[in-house]
Amino acid sequence: MLHIVNKSPLERSSLDSVLQTGADGAILLIEDGVYAVTKGNAAEPKLKAAMGKFKFYALTPDVDARGIADRVMDGVTLVDYAGFVDLVAENKTCQSWL
Amino acid sequence: MTTKKFMFVNRKAPYGTIYALESLEVVLIGAAFEQDVSLAFMDDGVYQLKKGNQTKGIEMKNFQPTYRALEDYDVTKLYVDQESLTARGLTADDMSVPVEVMSRAEIGKIMEEQDVLLSF
Amino acid sequence: MKFSILVNEGPYTHQAADSAYQFAKAVLAKGHEIYRVFFYHDGVNNATRLTTPPQDDRNIVNRWSKLAEEHKLDLVVCVAAAQRRGIVDEGEAKRNGKDATNLAPGFRISGLGQLIEAGIQAERIVVFGD
Numbered sequence: 001m002l003h004i005v006n007k008s009p010l011e012r013s014s015l016d017s018v019l020q021t022g023a024d025g026a027i028l029l030i031e032d033g034v035y036a037v038t039k040g041n042a043a044e045p046k047l048k049a050a051m052g053k054f055k056f057y058a059l060t061p062d063v064d065a066r067g068i069a070d071r072v073m074d075g076v077t078l079v080d081y082a083g084f085v086d087l088v089a090e091n092k093t094c095q096s097w098l
Numbered sequence: 099m100t101t102k103k104f105m106f107v108n109r110k111a112p113y114g115t116i117y118a119l120e121s122l123e124v125v126l127i128g129a130a131f132e133q134d135v136s137l138a139f140m141d142d143g144v145y146q147l148k149k150g151n152q153t154k155g156i157e158m159k160n161f162q163p164t165y166r167a168l169e170d171y172d173v174t175k176l177y178v179d180q181e182s183l184t185a186r187g188l189t190a191d192d193m194s195v196p197v198e199v200m201s202r203a204e205i206g207k208i209m210e211e212q213d214v215l216l217s218f
Numbered sequence: 219m220k221f222s223i224l225v226n227e228g229p230y231t232h233q234a235a236d237s238a239y240q241f242a243k244a245v246l247a248k249g250h251e252i253y254r255v256f257f258y259h260d261g262v263n264n265a266t267r268l269t270t271p272p273q274d275d276r277n278i279v280n281r282w283s284k285l286a287e288e289h290k291l292d293l294v295v296c297v298a299a300a301q302r303r304g305i306v307d308e309g310e311a312k313r314n315g316k317d318a319t320n321l322a323p324g325f326r327i328s329g330l331g332q333l334i335e336a337g338i339q340a341e342r343i344v345v346f347g348d
Contacts, residue, residue, distance in 0.1 A: 001210050004344075006237070017109070017141055020181070021206040031233045061240070081244035088342050089219055089250070095107065095215040096345040098117075098226070100338055117226075120259055123298060127330040133338070214337040217345050218226060218259065 002091035003054075006031040006098070009043035014097040019050050028079070028087055030059040037076045038068050051075050059084060102213035103134045108143035109217070112161070113153070118146045119161050121218035126164075129171035136175035136212075137168075138205050139197070144182045149194035165195045177205050221245050222336035223255045226347030228263030229278035230271070235264050238346040239281055246289055254292045254336040255282075257325075259347070262300045265293070265325040279322050286324030293325045294332045 003022055006029075009015045015036055018027060027050075029036050036043045037058045047056060056076045063069050063078065072078065079087065088094055106125050112118040128135050139147060146165070153160040168174070176197045183189060183199065190199050209215060223242055227234035238255070245252055257264050269279045286293050295305055301314065307321040321327065337343050 006233075006346075013141060014109075017202075021140070021179075021202045021209070023203065023206055023210070025210075030237060081240050082248060084241060085244045085248050085250070088221070088344055093210075093212055093215050094342070094344060095209060096217050096347065098109065098217040098345065098347040102338055104334075104337060116259060120299065124258075124330055124333060128334045131331065131334045131338070133334065214343055215345075216224065216333075216337070216343070218347065 001025040002087050002094035003027045004094060004096045005029050005033040005036070006096070008032045008035040009041070010035075015043060016046075018097055019046060019054075022054065024053045026055045026057060026087060026091060028057040028059065028084065030062055030084070034058045034062045034066060034068065037073050039071045039073055044073060047073065048075070057083070057087065099131070101132065101134055103136070103211060104128055104214045104216065105209060105212040106135070106137045107209075107215060107217045108137060108139045108146055109141040111142040111145040112151070113156065113158055117218040118143075119159075121216075122161060122164055124216065124218075125168065125173060126171060129168070129173050135173045136177065136208070137173070138177045138179070138209070140179040140182050140202070140205065144178055144186060144188060147176075147178065147193040147195060147197065148188060149192060162194055168195070177208060179205055219250045219342060220253045220340040221250055222253045222340035222343040224333065224336075224343060224345040224347075225255060225257045225261040225264060226259045226345065228260035229269070231260070232348050234346040234348065235261070235278055236276075239278070239285070241344060241346070242285065242291075252289070252291055253340040254294055254332065256333045256336050257293070257295045258299050258333065260303065262295045262303050262305045265295045265300075265305050265322050267320050267322040283322050283324040291324070295321070295325050295327045296333070297327050297329055300327050
């Protein structure tokens with residue numbers, strides 16, 4: 001399953017909810033959600049621990065807009081909107097954690 | 099018509115925003131289409147079912163009775179996350195309608211089985 | 219593959235409307251089909267003809283209208299949500315005694331059943347919101 005998270009981990013609990021609810025699959029960070037993949041942010045240990053279960057992706061245009069391309073964590077795959085479409089196509093369902 | 103498994107995911111409290119009310123309106127319409135409908139209540143979404151709403155003071159429509167009407171539409175699969183209840187000092191007894199309380203992980207498994215997942 | 223898109227927020231205040239639009243463009247660029255884009259909650263405000271954003275910024279409403287025209291998209295605004303928020307077409311103006319209409323080109327107002335149908339008929343449905 002594809003999980004889409006669009007809020008910063010320190011603003012909303014969406015990312016926590018995904019990590020506790022999902023068994024595996026892909027997590028795509030978009031909009032303010034991309035802050036979760038910056039090195040040194042409070043959510044970093046949680047993400048690292050979850051990388052065995054989930055594959056993490058971040059949307060490049062949102063990363064670039066926020067000036068954080070220079071500090072994306074290792075193990076996160078950057079995708080553009082075409083990649084976003086592919087992720088949706090490849091997964092039977094997707095859940096936007098609003 | 100194809101029958102698909104539709105799950106409506108509710109994570110927001112009622113009244114502070116319109117999402118709880120307007121998503122309920124979608125559920126009722128969905129039921130009329132004879133789809134396999136279920137509702138998941140997680141995080142602050144569990145507050146939607148906390149019984150005893152008295153909305154006169156805030157001058158908003160009390161839509162809590164509408165959750166009881168779901169049964170008439172054959173929407174009976176209401177899943178409530180245990181961890182979310184506990185974190186909010188709530189139990190199944192606080193719920194205004196019969197629900198199935200289960201762990202987050204179990205709700206996650208049911209989510210994986212759905213065809214359509216709608217959030218509001 | 220057939221995609222449907224649900225847009226839950228209005229233009230400018232949340233990024234949702236932008237993300238949904240860029241996703242829609244990418245879907246089409248990849249050769250997929252968009253069955254329907256459904257606008258709910260404040261998303262209905264993506265359909266007002268009366269918007270005048272700054273000249274040097276994107277015109278969200280016009281972008282949707284243009285995309286709809288170029289690709290013959292079905293952009294549907296939920297009638298109940300539209301009534302609450304004052305998005306009005308000719309039929310709604312007559313029905314509810316309003317003295318103006320403001321629905322932008324390319325959009326149509328219809329019931330929530332269109333959202334359910336969008337979920338049934340498409341192979342994928344993606345939600346953009348808050």
